[in-house]
Amino acid sequence: MAATDGELLFRVDAEDRVLGSCRRGDAHRLGLRHRAVHILVFDRAGRVLLQKRAHCKDINPGLWDTAAAGHVDYGESYRDCALRELGEELCITAAPEPEPQFKIPATTQTGWEFVQVYAVVWDGAIQPLAGEIDEIRWFDAAAIDRLVTEGRFPLTSSFTVIWKTFRTSAGSKK
Numbered sequence: 461m462a463a464t465d466g467e468l469l470f471r472v473d474a475e476d477r478v479l480g481s482c483r484r485g486d487a488h489r490l491g492l493r494h495r496a497v498h499i500l501v502f503d504r505a506g507r508v509l510l511q512k513r514a515h516c517k518d519i520n521p522g523l524w525d526t527a528a529a530g531h532v533d534y535g536e537s538y539r540d541c542a543l544r545e546l547g548e549e550l551c552i553t554a555a556p557e558p559e560p561q562f563k564i565p566a567t568t569q570t571g572w573e574f575v576q577v578y579a580v581v582w583d584g585a586i587q588p589l590a591g592e593i594d595e596i597r598w599f600d601a602a603a604i605d606r607l608v609t610e611g612r613f614p615l616t617s618s619f620t621v622i623w624k625t626f627r628t629s630a631g632s633k634k
Contacts (some may be wrong), residue, residue, distance in 0.1 A: 468534040469494045474566070476574045481534045488519065493566040494531065496573040497542045498622055499558055501527035501550070502581050508604055511549070511588065512595040513616070519571065525616045527596070528552075531573075538576040546580070550596075551587035556580060562629055569617040577622055601627075 467484035472493045487494040501509040509527040513520050530545040532538055539558070546552040558578035566574045588596050599607075607613040608623050 467531060469531050470534055472566075472574060476563075476566075484531060487531075488571060491572050493572050493574065495538065495541075495576070496529060496531050496570075497538055497545060497576050497578060498526040498529040498618065499542050499546055500561070500577065500579040500622075500626065501546075501552075502579060503583050503598065504581060507598040507600055509582075509586070509596055509598055510604075510619075511593045512597075514592055514594050516591065520616045520618075522594070523614045523616045523619075525619045526577075526622060529618075532576075539578075542576070542578045549589045549592055551589075552580075552582055552584070554584070556582075562625055564618075564621055564625060567621075569621050571618065573618070575618060575622065577626065 468481050469484055469487055471479045471482040471487070472495060473479055474493065476495070482492050482494065486492060503509070510524045511527055512524050513522060515522045528545040528549040530541060530549070532541040536544075542558045546558070558580045561577040561579050564570055564575040564577065566572045586596065604623055605627065607615060608620055
């Protein structure tokens with residue numbers, strides 16, 4: 461589903477404790493801490509699926525990012541958000557349970573989002589959501605390492621942080 465400035469999100473403190481709610485537009489305009497999920501999608505060969513964000517998006521248009529990502533709606537859990545985003549953005553509804561990997565603290569690089577990162581292995585059909593995603597592409601992990609290191613490929617700053625953390629964590633053995 462396309463994001464709107466009126467979406468109601470969790471407003472959280474520096475420790476990710478709930479302070480109340482805020483509107484999506486206010487969270488980004490005012491730099492309020494809030495919650496998001498990113499899902500790394502792998503195939504059985506170990507390749508990683510990335511999405512090119514639609515050029516009409518208000519945040520990071522035309523940049524490459526994790527396969528699926530989104531804001532945690534007010535009252536929603538990180539896990540439920542991950543399942544919702546897989547279904548909405550990629551039409552993946554029968555995937556195995558996404559495995560939690562790590563949480564990234566809210567910083568300027570993440571747009572003041574606490575990012576819970578999940579991983580899932582999927583070899584089935586994928587149908588990217590028009591208007592949200594311009595393109596999807598499978599990459600070898602080594603190719604992503606090069607893209608992140610070289611810094612010339614148009615990646616979101618959140619993805620760069622997520623990938624570097626993933627590669628230094630136990631999850632990088634995928």
